[in-house]
Structures are given as C-alpha cells and as structure tokens.
Amino acid sequence: MGSQEVSTVDWQGKHVTVAGLGVSGIPAARALHERGAIVTVVNDGDDERARAQAAELEALGITVRLGDGATLPPSTELVVTAPGWQPDKPLFLAAAEAGVDIWGDVELAWRLRGTNGREAAPWLAVTGTNGKTTTVRMLASILEAAGLRTAAVGNIGVSLLDAVLGEQEYDVLAVELSSYQLHWAPSLRAHSAAVLNLAPDHLDWHGSMEAYAADKGRVYEGNTVACVYNAADPATEELVREADVEEGCRAIGFTLGTPGPSQLGVVDGILVDRAFVANRQKQAQELAEVSDVNPPAPHNIANALAAAALARAFGVEPAAVRDGLRAFRPDAHRIEHVADIGEVAYVDDSKATNTHATEASLAAYDSIVWIAGGLAKGATFDELVTGAAKRLRGVVLMGADRALIREALTRHAPEVPVVDLDRTDTGAMSEAVEHAARLARPGDTVLLAPACASMDMFTNYNKRGEAFADAVRAHAEESA
Structure with a gap:
C-alpha cells in the first residue's frame, strides 16, 4: 500500500475486540462502533474508574468485559490493542492461533484516515529511545512557521484517532511513535520518518534488543521521500538499509559535525543542510544558528537537526526552520533551567529516566553535581559513569x-565525593538539593538526571521534577 492510499474496510457487522480501556481503547471502541462494528472491550482491571468508563461505553451499546483481558471473545475477527499490552498475553496468543489480525491504535488510525470525507494528511513520523517528544514538537513548530496546518500527535498532544477523524483539517501531521505502537502497525507508510537513536529500553516487553530495534525500524517501511537517521548511531543507518521503501526515497543523515552530502549538520555554530539543495556535493543551505535551539545542549541540537530534516523533506523553506526553532519551548523537566543561586545553575532533567538520556544530559555541562537514583529497570551504570567521571x-x-x-x-x-541518602520518601529531594548545593562551586551545574524511573518515590517523573524545583526555590530563599 502506497503512503497516500487510503484503506477501505467494511466495518458493518465486523466483530472487533478492543484490548484495554484508556486513552487509546475508549476512542477506538467509539470509532469502530460508530462505523457499524460489533465491539467488545476487554480489560484486565475492574476498579471504580474502569467501571465508570465501561458504563459510558455500554450506554452506547458496546459490550465491556472487566477483569478478563486474557480470553478471546467468540466470533472475534480483529483485535485492536492499547500499545502497552505485551505481545505474549494469552489474548494475543489465542488471536494468533485463530488467525485473527492484531492492530494497535496507530494501525487503526492509519486505516481510518481519509474515511471521514476529508483528505488524508501525510505523516512525518519520529521514533527512537530518547528525544521523540521534543523532536516532534520542534517539527510541529517548524511546520506551523511554514504556514501549514499541523499538530503534534501520537504519544503526545492530540490523539491520532482524533487527528484523523476530527473536524480539523491538516496539511501534515508530526507523529511520535513508540516501539510498542510500531510493533502493532504493519501497514503504516509514512511520507518520511526518523529514528533518532537506539539504546536498550523496554527489553522486558520486546524480549531482546534485536526485536526492539526491528520494531523501531518499522517506521521506515514504505517511506516515500526520506528516511532520516543519526550518523553518530550506526544502528539507525542499518535500519534504513534494511527497510523496504518506495523508489526514490533517500537516506538522510544528521550529525553534530560537518555534514557530508545528503546530511544535515553543524558548521561554525550554524545548522546547515547538504541534503535538500540543488547541488549537495558543493552546496550547503544555512537553516538556523545553534543559539536558536532551546536549550542548545548537544542532544537537543541533534533533535533539532532531525526535525529540520523531516521538515525539509516535506518542502519547508529554510526561514521556517529557523523561525520554528526560535518559537519552540521545551516541555517541563527536559533540561529545564530552574534557577541560578550563588553562580551555580540548577537544572531539572527528571525526564532522563534511563542511562542513554542521562548520558546526553551529563554531556551538556562541564562541571556537574549529579543527583541520581530511583528504579533502575535492569540498567547497569558502568559505561555511563566512565563517560561522565x-x-x-x-x-x-x-x-x-x-x-x-x-x-x-x-x-x-573513586575520587568523586558521593552522598548516599538512605531514603525513598518524597522529602528526600529537599535533602538531596541541600547536599548538592554544599558540593557545588561557582560555575557548576546541579543536575537532576536520575538515569532511573521515579515510581519508587514519586508518581511519575513530572512529580519528581516538581519536587526538585520546589527544593531549589526553597534553597534560594534560604540563601537570599
């Protein structure tokens, strides 16, 4: 199926099982029911919230089975799953044995686009272990600066189903895709796509690094214009080589160094394009200055280059790249500058929940008092510490x-002083900031980049970042 073709499925009377209530399951159930499908929703949980959600769907005539997400309902012709459900769940094994297709929310959105009487907007897709959300939001900012009707969708912002079925018309969509979503999206064919980086993550879900990488690589399948890869991460380029793309689709690299032909890179503090120019052997197009990227940390410049590459693949002019990057504001808890106290900077990168993200964060500063720890999720830290020592x-x-x-x-x-707080309560953050402040010297950065998940102490990484910011502000008042 070519990337601009619209799928047609006769949903009338089709028995569809939706796996999971929640942000993707409920819209999927509603959309399928509206199209005449006979929908059954199954859900592992049976709590008060699930019962309230079930009541709303049942009022529409949708069957909901709570507390039983393992059994495949009789007559099921298709399963549509929430992205987090693991592939080895009994429901999926039963579906595979019965020859029943399994789609994720992304696959459903792809199949339903263009079915509401509106022209299907092409997708510019982004995946990778780290940086997806920032890159997609940068891309949307650039596309908006070019005057295009767009939205950041997928794992962030507008849901994909709402984007493809809603009243709003789009010229192009900036789509963030996780490895979970790509696993269940066999027919997705993007206009252009980027894999930002690859590092071990979610291996308990995928089973191996090879399987994880293969699912990330699905984003390149059927691309029509550009497969964007990270020149510093050979694994991403290998995924491009393995992809089955449309004739004429190009491999486009991005690098923090001087770009070669068919690459975007950096020269003397300038982001430049040697891919989408008339003579890429001899010409380079200035796009923006490094100072236009907020914040201008190395890994964030890489995100900007990837976003620029996708925008240029869609025909966006250089000035819009510059204006879009200038207008972009990063989400909270992503290398967020909180305060300067006594010539020491305090930076919140609570979103750095794995070693790969933390490595990039540590590389952005010359002298650091590092606040770290949480749930390791099976990670090891020798390589990270060696690089940052x-x-x-x-x-x-x-x-x-x-x-x-x-x-x-x-x-x-061994020469680096370490304060080990034998605490896992939320109040530990205030003590951590006080110890960090005592260790810091003028010109240093106190950096919260935990390299771990937050759930041992906090509800999520946002709450952890907020606790850090609150502690820093309290320290500032005490120091005033």
Missing part, C-alpha cells in the same frame, strides 16, 4: 536502586 564535582544518590550507581562510581570514579 571527568565532569563530576560530586554525586548525590537516592532511591531504591542507588547502590547500583554507587558501585559503578566506586569502580570508575
């Missing part, structure tokens, strides 16, 4: 798995 003024550890980081520091940075 020379930048560390000191380290403050907290959280359930802090000992793993402390042991790596003992092995690879």
